[in-house]
Amino acid sequence: xxxxxxxxxxxxxxxxxxxxxxxxxxxxxxxxxxxxxxxxxxxxxxxxxxxxxxxxxxxxxxxxxxxxxxxxxxxxxxxxxxxxxxxxxxxxxxxxxxxxxxxxxxxxxxxxxxxxxxxxxxxxxxxxxxxxxxxxxxxxxxxxxxxxxxxxxxxxxxxxxxxxxxxxxxxxxxxxxxxxxxxxxxxxxxxxxxxxxxxxxxxxxxxxxxxxxxxxxxxxxxxxxxxxxxxxxxxxxxxxxxxxxx
Numbered sequence: 001x002x003x004x005x006x007x008x009x010x011x012x013x014x015x016x017x018x019x020x021x022x023x024x025x026x027x028x029x030x031x032x033x034x035x036x037x038x039x040x041x042x043x044x045x046x047x048x049x050x051x052x053x054x055x056x057x058x059x060x061x062x063x064x065x066x067x068x069x070x071x072x073x074x075x076x077x078x079x080x081x082x083x084x085x086x087x088x089x090x091x092x093x094x095x096x097x098x099x100x101x102x103x104x105x106x107x108x109x110x111x112x113x114x115x116x117x118x119x120x121x122x123x124x125x126x127x128x129x130x131x132x133x134x135x136x137x138x139x140x141x142x143x144x145x146x147x148x149x150x151x152x153x154x155x156x157x158x159x160x161x162x163x164x165x166x167x168x169x170x171x172x173x174x175x176x177x178x179x180x181x182x183x184x185x186x187x188x189x190x191x192x193x194x195x196x197x198x199x200x201x202x203x204x205x206x207x208x209x210x211x212x213x214x215x216x217x218x219x220x221x222x223x224x225x226x227x228x229x230x231x232x233x234x235x236x237x238x239x240x241x242x243x244x245x246x
Contacts, residue, residue, distance in 0.1 A: 086130035
């Protein structure tokens with residue numbers, strides 16, 4: 001939707017070197033304004049650093065295929081990453097925290113937000129208490145939340161809060177990327193595309209399916225060693241994925 005542009009707005013846009021008559025103006029929705037405010041505050045106020053690691057997902061993909069062949073419902077790779085992230089947050093619980101002026105908030109549950117692109121803007125609906133859910137329960141919850149996010153039917157308490165975020169752009173062919181932290185979380189995981197990659201195994205070169213993930217950390221809460229420990233746990237869980245299908 002476009003709107004007729006008031007003269008004072010045209011003048012302000014010209015001050016930004018946007019030439020009169022060279023554009024259409026689309027108004028900001030309430031959600032777009034909220035997202036812009038939150039991301040600006042997060043980028044400005046939170047000291048962050050990224051950590052990257054490569055993960056061999058061959059065994060994960062194999063076990064997922066076998067699991068889906070024997071179940072009426074299906075799980076996605078992203079569903080399994082949500083489960084793996086929750087297990088890693090329980091192993092390295094300091095990452096499952098929030099910084100506040102009053103102290104560090106150590107969360108009891110792994111409430112994981114999943115980034116969903118919608119016509120209203122980027123939404124982050126939350127799967128609560130992921131550590132207590134099976135992969136099929138996670139798959140059902142993420143499908144429901146994603147569908148209702150795209151339809152604009154989420155309730156505020158379904159996309160505000162949480163303890164950790166996962167953003168996956170692998171389906172778009174993005175190799176790796178870093179995300180802006182979603183407050184009040186202390187970290188956000190960015191998942192890139194799975195791609196055939198030559199690796200050395202026992203002195204021989206073979207091709208494996210590798211995914212690069214980036215953990216963006218709030219340095220006030222998560223230091224380098226802590227973030228690395230979490231990523232190592234996440235990597236091990238995905239490369240030895242049997243527990244994800246329990």
